[in-house]
Amino acid sequence: MAGVPETLKGRSFTRVADWSPDELRMALDLADELKVERARRRELRILPGRTVGLIFRKPSTRTRISSEVGIAELGGMALYVPAADLQLSRGESTRDTALVLSRFLSAILIRTFEQAEVDEFAAHASIPIVNGLTDASHPLQALADAMTIRERFGTLEGISVTYLGDGNNVCHSLMRIAARTGMRLVAACPEGYLPDPHVFESCLADAAASGGRIDLVTDAREAVVGSQVLYTDVWTSMGQESDRERRLRDLDPYRLDAEKLGLAAPDAIALHCLPAHVGEEITADVLYGDRSLVWDQAENRLHVYKAVLALTVR
Ligand code: CP
Ligand code: NVA
Numbered sequence: 001m002a003g004v005p006e007t008l009k010g011r012s013f014t015r016v017a018d019w020s021p022d023e024l025r026m027a028l029d030l031a032d033e034l035k036v037e038r039a040r041r042r043e044l045r046i047l048p049g050r051t052v053g054l055i056f057r058k059p060s061t062r063t064r065i066s067s068e069v070g071i072a073e074l075g076g077m078a079l080y081v082p083a084a085d086l087q088l089s090r091g092e093s094t095r096d097t098a099l100v101l102s103r104f105l106s107a108i109l110i111r112t113f114e115q116a117e118v119d120e121f122a123a124h125a126s127i128p129i130v131n132g133l134t135d136a137s138h139p140l141q142a143l144a145d146a147m148t149i150r151e152r153f154g155t156l157e158g159i160s161v162t163y164l165g166d167g168n169n170v171c172h173s174l175m176r177i178a179a180r181t182g183m184r185l186v187a188a189c190p191e192g193y194l195p196d197p198h199v200f201e202s203c204l205a206d207a208a209a210s211g212g213r214i215d216l217v218t219d220a221r222e223a224v225v226g227s228q229v230l231y232t233d234v235w236t237s238m239g240q241e242s243d244r245e246r247r248l249r250d251l252d253p254y255r256l257d258a259e260k261l262g263l264a265a266p267d268a269i270a271l272h273c274l275p276a277h278v279g280e281e282i283t284a285d286v287l288y289g290d291r292s293l294v295w296d297q298a299e300n301r302l303h304v305y306k307a308v309l310a311l312t313v314r
Pocket of ligand 2: 133135168169170233234236237238273274275
């Protein structure tokens with residue numbers, strides 16, 4: 001493996017927009033390399049003697065486990081800390097927590113509710129802060145999504161992607177990475193579940209610069225016709241459980257099922273960030289079918305996180 005570029009050392013990854021199109025591509029290229037090295041069982045001691053903190057306010061399977069495994073595979077040590085166990089839960093400020101943890105740790109991944117909490121950590125920490133999901137964004141997921149799409153189609157430029165359902169955190173980050181890397185993304189979401197208009201507007205500018213395209217529609221069947229990637233996420237995100245019945249009703253026409261896959265391009269793939277609620281946003285025949293790259297997509301969470309650490313940790 002060639003040496004890791006120095007340009008992103010010390011930088012945080014709080015949202016996809018923190019990194020330029022070239023920097024995002026650098027991370028994707030390194031993730032591809034790390035995937036090959038792992039298959040060869042090559043040991044890479046990129047984080048010797050480093051400890052990385054993992055602070056969680058919400059449950060996780062992929063983010064937590066891929067982080068712990070990834071850190072270990074790079075020769076570092078992972079420290080999983082439920083936020084409730086920190087003095088943060090008793091009123092110690094984010095600023096003081098970030099200042100103190102910067103003296104012990106070499107990087108922190110945070111999964112929380114408010115994007116502002118991740119931003120505040122990044123503003124005060126002297127180590128890289130990586131967003132492991134907020135209510136507003138999920139940038140590591142977007143990197144893994146782009147990696148999976150590029151693995152299948154050999155490029156991102158001009159690839160047509162349809163996101164179906166709730167215009168949520170995963171949709172925002174997918175839209176941003178699509179806009180920065182030249183993909184053509186259509187988000188099909190019902191009224192009341194549209195992505196944040198500020199995110200959408202600024203993605204339009206990114207897409208204009210990259211040669212990509214971002215569109216927002218409400219008709220799911222129309223949106224999937226000829227598309228190469230059909231992507232969906234849960235209709236009830238973490239923290240929205242009390243709204244579940246309304247969401248099930250309103251989002252029903254947006255289910256990723258065999259009929260929609262049949263309208264897509266002949267080589268179309270199905271993606272889902274997981275966890276899936278089978279029978280709600282995606283049917284079992286699509287999730288477990290031969291067009292599903294969902295399990296590769298989940299595995300790629302490991303490779304992209306290792307790439308982000310290798311690029312950012314000093
Ligand atoms: N996709 C994803 O972030 O999964 P977890 O919630 O299991 O981490
Ligand atoms: N939108 C989902 C993604 C889970 C990885 C949530 O926030 O719960």
